[in-house]
Amino acid sequence: MSEDASSLNGRKPAPSLTIYDVARAAGVSIASVSRVLNGHTTPRPETRERVLRAVRELGFVPDGAARALSSRLKEVVAVVFRRPAVEPSTEIGAEPEFQDEADGLVFIDVVNRGIEISAQLENFDLLLSSVRVDEPTPHGKVAKLAGKSDGIILHDRVLTPAGVVRLSEKIPVVTLAGTPTRASVNIVADNDGGMRELTHHLLGTHGYRSIAYLSGRADSPDNQARGAALREVAKEYGIEPAVGPVWTGEYSAAGGVRVIRQVLAEGGALPRAICCANDQTALGVINEIQRHGLRVPEDVAVTGFDDVYIARHTNPPLTTVRQPIERLGALAFQTLHSMIGGERPAERQIVLPVHVVLRSSCGCRPDPAPSSGHGLAQR
Amino acid sequence: MSEDASSLNGRKPAPSLTIYDVARAAGVSIASVSRVLNGHTTPRPETRERVLRAVRELGFVPDGAARALSSRLKEVVAVVFRRPAVEPSTEIGAEPEFQDEADGLVFIDVVNRGIEISAQLENFDLLLSSVRVDEPTPHGKVAKLAGKSDGIILHDRVLTPAGVVRLSEKIPVVTLAGTPTRASVNIVADNDGGMRELTHHLLGTHGYRSIAYLSGRADSPDNQARGAALREVAKEYGIEPAVGPVWTGEYSAAGGVRVIRQVLAEGGALPRAICCANDQTALGVINEIQRHGLRVPEDVAVTGFDDVYIARHTNPPLTTVRQPIERLGALAFQTLHSMIGGERPAERQIVLPVHVVLRSSCGCRPDPAPSSGHGLAQR
Incomplete structure (x- = not known):
């Protein structure tokens, strides 16, 4: 059977067809088309089939452009996040108090895991770089990363909106929990909806008459949105x-303790x-309150935001707002990947839904034990 | 004052001097020498001073080699780790049980943080890539990373020892919790010492008469060493x-629940x-035991290994073996960085000390509350 494209489906190929058309018809990125046409292995057989079907149906004749694009791609996405201004601990033997938590950027780690797993599916690797939260001009560092990658994902508020726009002129940019600009796409959870629901639960359902918002970093867009929603509902x-x-905290347990x-x-007096x-x-807040001999939630109700998996293991278990954390990362990569492939994003901002998870730190009663004892332990 | 090198210290420069000599005299890496001589900013002023002092004392005349080396460096280290064979969760709204934990690779995340922070100090970025734990031949993926980086850090058991040796012929390699080979350096915590101390505590101090080792991944060198130490002490x-x-678990909470x-x-019957x-x-083990109505530690004592920061927040707080987790990562980068600079490593394996942290999940009494209640909460 002839593989001559002109014989496919008996149609003469349109001379103006490009791999962009194939990508659109197949519903995949241009990078995926390129990889399939160059015979690279891809982790998803269905991607390969979709591309080859689109090639057949369009009567597309690859002309080397795909190969050229593929060789131009670094297959690397850079991810930049902010970290507290602490040095790595070299101390051995001391029981640290909450120093570790400042480095245990659980939320960011899980987002990055979502990016990384999605990137693997497209054969991309992650170039990870942090900037200190007090770094005055991270633009140089971020620009250097642009030279090593095909696109950049910025967490939180690494650059100002103007800095994001400038960067976007050189390379596709997606921000996470940042601010949408005319040149980049922002992916964010529904901070406003989540915090409203939670505040209504505390002030309405539980009827508490005093409340505090213990903030994250002042310049963080997530933090600003959560604080504003709480103030409005209150x-x-x-x-x-x-x-x-x-x-004012800084998203760390140590910050909660300090406040x-x-x-x-x-x-x-602590609010209710x-x-x-x-x-x-x-x-950190729960721990410090308990150190002072007060009870959570009987004396003070405490709630979180994110639902990182530790939330289920605290004592008492933490009432919080569940974000689809890995999904935020996965979507950031998928959006960036399509931009790298030359697609224009349909939206400037994507808002993911959240929901309140009621455990017992808010004053709700804990779940009853799922089963009674079996006396199965040896002495 | 003349900056002519021949006038420095009145000595004639030895014609055979290279930046390797400068690096050795200054006690820094060749990459640091290169950056200082090329006028790049470096985050550590003392590095710059040491290099310039060595240049003066040796009477070294830079000849462009430093510049050439600097431009050859990608200033990227690749880090490869194994992850469970799960797909990213796209489900929103469901309260997951322990799915998340499988993705919350807390230990690896904190090690990588140590690598990343140390890499920043030398202006290196991290190229992060995971392989599925059931991936039969990750060699191709790792080899591809070699083309994008100056050196590679492999977690756990990404490659076989033979695979590590082959990779080391192309690029400097440091393994973390792997196996030392003639061509790579392995950095590991003192698994044997830590597990021996912990087992003596359980069987000696507490006098328990039955014990189980709930393992990690069977092929993990860390897991093998910990299991062997427990068996010998028992x-x-x-x-x-x-x-x-x-x-047999797989280092995840879900694995503990399943067992x-x-x-x-x-x-x-569960052992004591x-x-x-x-x-x-x-x-996962504590949670599942409590779900069956049994008490920890009164019915069953449970211990961990690592002392990730969640260990302090479990109910009861977890007795465990504390590894210097960030330090493992920092040392892996520093070792790799000196190898990238052309230095021959002095050791094939570096073992970091650990120590047992006694909390209450082993049966030890919890610390008394540090202060009594103040009655400071509003109602």
């Missing part, structure tokens, strides 16, 4: 929430409910 | 530990103490 209940400089210590040291900007902050 | 006490196929379920479903291969396994 206002509906006629409650003035505790917010501001005293109640609680300071409030108590200054002789202040403390909404933390993320789960790691809540970890 | 033998000293005349105890035959529960080990083998039934007691406990299976043992109980088969009508078996269960030593888990890592902390995440212990999380």
Whole structure:
């Protein structure tokens, strides 16, 4: 059987067809088309079949452009995130208090896992780089990464919106929990909806009459949206929430500990409910409250945001807002990958749904034990 | 003052001097010398001073070799780790049981953080890539990474020792918790010492008469060393530990849950103490034991290994073996970085010390509360 393209389906190939057309017809990225046409292995047989079907149906004759594109691709996406300004611990033997948590960027790690797994499916690797949260001009570092990758994903607020626009002129950019710009796509969870639902639960269902928002980093768009939603709902209940400089953490357990210590040291009373900007902050808050002999949730209700998996293992288990964390990362890669393939993104911002997960740190009763004891342990 | 090298210290420069000599005299890597001589900024002023001092003392005249080397360097280290064979979850709304933990590779994430922070200090970025634990031939993927990086760090058992030797012929290789080979350096924690100390604590101090080792992945060198140490110490006490196929996890909470379920479903009794291969396994074990109405540690003592920071937040807090996790990563990068600079490593294996951290899951009494209640909460 002849593989001559002109004989396929008895149609004469349209001379203007490009691999962009094949990619569109197959519903895959141009990079995938390129890899299939160059005979590279792909982890997804269905991608290969879709491309080959589109080639047959369109009567497309590859002309070497695919090969050229493939060799131009580095098959690398860069990911940049912010980390606290701490040095790696070299101390051995000391039981650290909450130093580790500052380095255990659980949320970012899980997002990056989602990016990485999705990238593997397209044969891309992750070029990972962090900038210190107090780094004044990370633009140079990010620009250097652009030279080593086909596209960049920026977490949180690595660059200003103007910096994102400038970077986007050189290379496709997706931001995570950032700000949409005319040149980049932002992927974000529904902070507003999640925090509204949670605040209504605390002030409405539980009827608490005082509440604080223990913030994350002040310049983080996620943090700003969560704080604003809490303030608005509290206002509906006629409650003035505790917010501001005293109640400012930095998304870490250590930050939560510091705030609680300071409030108590200054002789202040804790509010009946403390909404933390993320789960790691809540970890530190619960721990510090209990160190002072107060009970969670009987004396103070504490909630988180993210639902990182530790939330189920705290004592008491943490009521929080569940984000689809891996999905955020996977979607960031998929969006960037299609931009690398030359597609224009349909949206400037993608908002993923969240939902409140009620455990017992808010004052809800814990689930009853699923089964009674069997007495199966040896002594 | 003349900057002519021949006038420096009144000595005539030895014509055979290279930047390798400068690196040796300054006690830094050749890459650092290169960057200083090319006027690149470096995050450590003391490195710059040491290089310039060595240049003066040796009377070295840079000849462009440094520049050439610098331009040859990609300033990228690749890191490869194994992950469970799960697809990214796209489900939203369901409360997952322990699926997430399989993806929350906390230990590996913290090691990678140590690598990343150390790499930043030398202006290197991290190229991150995972292989599925059931991937039969990851060699091709790893070889492809070699083309994008200056050196490679392999976690656990990504390649066979023979595969590591072959890779080392092309590019410097450091393994983490792997096996030393004649061509690579292995960095590992003292699994044997840590597990011996822990087993003596359980069987000696607490006097438990039955014990299980709930393993990690069978081919993991860490797992093998920990299991062997437990078996040997148990033998000293005349105890035959529960080990083998039934007691095989995969370093995940889900694996721990599965093992406990299976043992109980088969009508078996749980031993008095269960030593888990890592902390995440212990999380699942504690949770599943409590679901069956048994108490930890009163009915069954449970211990971990690693001391990831979740260990302090479990209920009860987890007794475990503390590894210097970030330090493992930092040392892996520093070793690799010096190899990239042309230095021959002094050792084929570096073993880092560990120590047992006693909390209450082993049966030790929890710390008394640090302070009594203040009654500071608003109602």
